[in-house]
Amino acid sequence: MVPGKKVGLKIWTFRLALLLPLAGMLALLEIGARVLAYQSDSELRRGLDGVGRVVTKGELSLQHIIRWHANPKLIYELIPNLSGSFRGQPLAINELGFRGPSVQPVKAPDGFRVVGIGDSVMFGWGVADDEVYMAQLGARLTQRLHGRKVDWVNAAVPGYNTVNEVETLERKLLQLAPDVVIVDHVRNDLYLPGFLQKRQPYFSLRQSFLADWVRNRLGGVHLPDSGLQRPPDAFRDQNFSGREVLIPEQYRQITGIEAFRRAVHRLAELAREHGFRVIVFAHFGVEPEPRAVLRDAGLELINGYPSIREYLSERGRADYVGSALTVSADDSHPSALHHRMIAELLVDHVVGGAKDAESAQVLQGG
Template sequence: MILSNRSKAVLSFFLVLVIILTLILAAEGIVRVRQYIKYGTFYGVTDLYFDKNSGIHTPLPGMRTASISINSLGFRGPEIEIPKPDDRLRIGFIGASTTYCAEVSNNDMVWTDLVSRGLESSISGLSVDYINAGVPGYTTDTSLINLEKRVVPLQPDIVIIYHATNDLSGETRALAETAGIERTNLAAEESWLGQYSLLWHLVQKNLALMMLQAPSEAELLKMDPQSIGDEFRQNLEKLVDVAYSNGSNLVALMTFSIHLRDGMTIDQQKDAMISARYYMPYLSADDLLGSFKQYNQIIREVAEKTGALLIEREHDIPGDPIHFNDSVHFTDKGSLLQADRVVSALVNSNEFQKIASAKKNEL
């Protein structure tokens, strides 16, 4: 059978279309497999399991990937012994994705794990385990529920709280929406296709980030960073109160470390604000930096008011791509320095030394 030129053209068109679709599906498969290997989900790192008992989303219990391990209770890290041994010092880490640490290379490089091992190395005979209650997307509101429903029953002797960026994003986004700024949450602007195709989601997200490196004046929120943070302050005080009132012997508040720093060039600011531009596109570099400074000041004031241990030295983690994967998430090297400032603060705390000595005496 001899095909006409028209038939050949139609056949060629459909053949090319099939090839293009096959390549797209192959690319989709590749990015999903890569996502699964790294995060344990075929879609996104923030795809979480809804825990009916607590009423919040948590990591999927028992999930395992090449770089992430979730224990049977739904916390990142090793299994937690129940009941807690009398001679065991247990630390509960409260936070969000910057505590969960999906960006580090493996479970051993999560700063919560490094803190546990660092304390055992620093104090001979001390047995330490931990609860990594950090969950991507959590704010202090969600962490209050997490602390009460999931962490307190595990009897942490020490609770360490590391929060800021998600609360700041939510608070400033509300201000931007009130001010009539159109682009306040790029994640919410996802196209229909982006909700189902990881490949298109990544393409769309990266294109949005490229377009947002230099927002116009009309797209920026006019604000006074020193006027924000009231709800954040209240929730931090509640977290400290809940921890102390439920048996923890020591609560620590950590100042928040970010990639962006004073004195950066425009190009350095672009690198430092890469993810902040996605979630807070309406903030200038100066206002973003000022807002985090305000939140850190609130952390200091809450620590003083409540008697919580204050862990500072946030600038000991250099603001560069070697230590930060994006605007706030650590690389392995950043995680090491984050753990170092926690271990140093605890070891130099008289209250911690008393708790550690009591645990050692029970051996």
């Protein structure tokens, strides 16, 4: 053999001797990362993970603050006892898994409790904890309802539709004995929820669990995969009324006008059974078909669009997005200013009903 070829062969042999153990070690680490991911995800699904976790380092994404839920009408929920920075704003989720301060399970004898169910708008996407309109409404009610202990619960979850919201009320909030339930209605309340359950590719070679683990560690967020994924784009912006066959089968019962109708009538039934008042707040009004459903159920509807139109008109603006009422020019979620306007709009309606209820109690007592 030519001496040069012998040297080249020795070099390649030496390289292989170094690379093969390294490749084997990486393969073992990858297998270990997949096993750990499976164990962690399994704990998450059993509800054993996520409780009591506090995250203070790194910016949280939406997938960091939610977890899978076994109830097919909920699909996912916020992780309890979690705090950090979300969309550049402080975020605190209480022990019940709702954004905001702790809530006493038993309402005070002289208490007045307002509960809100909704999606990212009521949740307060892009605003701080004390800027969300449920927090501001609670502060205004405390000033207006003298002598009563007012507390509030913001049970909104980003991406929820009306079925998810009513299920949250029935499964998690009735025991809190609300006096008023505010439903934040937006157009996509008839659409698929923001997340669906996903199947993890534990046996796929297209994804490196080791790389994902390293990336999360470097990012300062140490959370397992939520077991959730966004719906395909084709399903995210349509209500699919009359075309339910296009929706994944396991989600057909929670999407579309008939699912909305069932949820709304269940909400009205719960209100009668448990003696609370329902106020549906719609930022941009309600389209004819869902509005007819709300009317048939006898629910009170407040349209927030006139106040938006008045604000923009007074300032010579035509476009809502990019105005002071939105988080930014690229994000149409309500700004802190808009949340304050919503609270001011709602407080008169809530107080009026509360005083009517007090008068009725006095008359009955007399």
